[in-house]
Amino acid sequence: MKVKVILITLLTFFLASYLNARGNLSTKPVEVFKGCAKCHGKDGRNEAYGRAEPLAGRDIEELRESIQFFKDSTFERKGVMLIMSRQVKHLNEQDIENLAEYISKL
Numbered sequence: 001m002k003v004k005v006i007l008i009t010l011l012t013f014f015l016a017s018y019l020n021a022r023g024n025l026s027t028k029p030v031e032v033f034k035g036c037a038k039c040h041g042k043d044g045r046n047e048a049y050g051r052a053e054p055l056a057g058r059d060i061e062e063l064r065e066s067i068q069f070f071k072d073s074t075f076e077r078k079g080v081m082l083i084m085s086r087q088v089k090h091l092n093e094q095d096i097e098n099l100a101e102y103i104s105k106l
């Protein structure tokens with residue numbers, strides 16, 4: 001009986017984290033950008049710890065190239081680069097294009 005309770009608790013925990021992880025894997029620019037906004041600002045105008053120029057209003061092509069670069073690179077234990085890379089790994093070319101367009105229009 002006790003084992004059953006523990007199993008159900010564990011299952012609930014895994015299901016919850018699975019759903020949570022899936023939520024972060026959205027390909028919609030608005031959803032993806034929520035992750036970026038933590039550092040770059042909701043309106044894309046933060047300087048991300050003073051280390052990046054604001055993203056809002058940048059050239060689409062430049063943004064597309066940077067995002068593609070984050071996706072293609074394997075940053076091992078490289079702080080923010082690794083975080084950005086993880087946030088865009090699941091995007092395909094069209095998703096990246098859409099995200100770049102979204103950011104350039106912020």
Ligand code: HEC
Pocket residue numbers: 032033035036037038039040048049051052053055063066067080083084087088
């Ligand atoms: C953990 C904080 C953090 C998150 C989350 C984050 N970034 Fe960044 N980003 C930075 C920092 C810091 C830099 C500057 C990196 C450097 O050059 O050292 C940067 C640089 C960039 C640059 C290059 C800017 C330049 O100055 O050339 C782009 C483009 C960018 N981020 C896009 C994104 C996108 C798109 C996302 C979401 C998918 C994202 N970032 C998520 C912190 C973050």
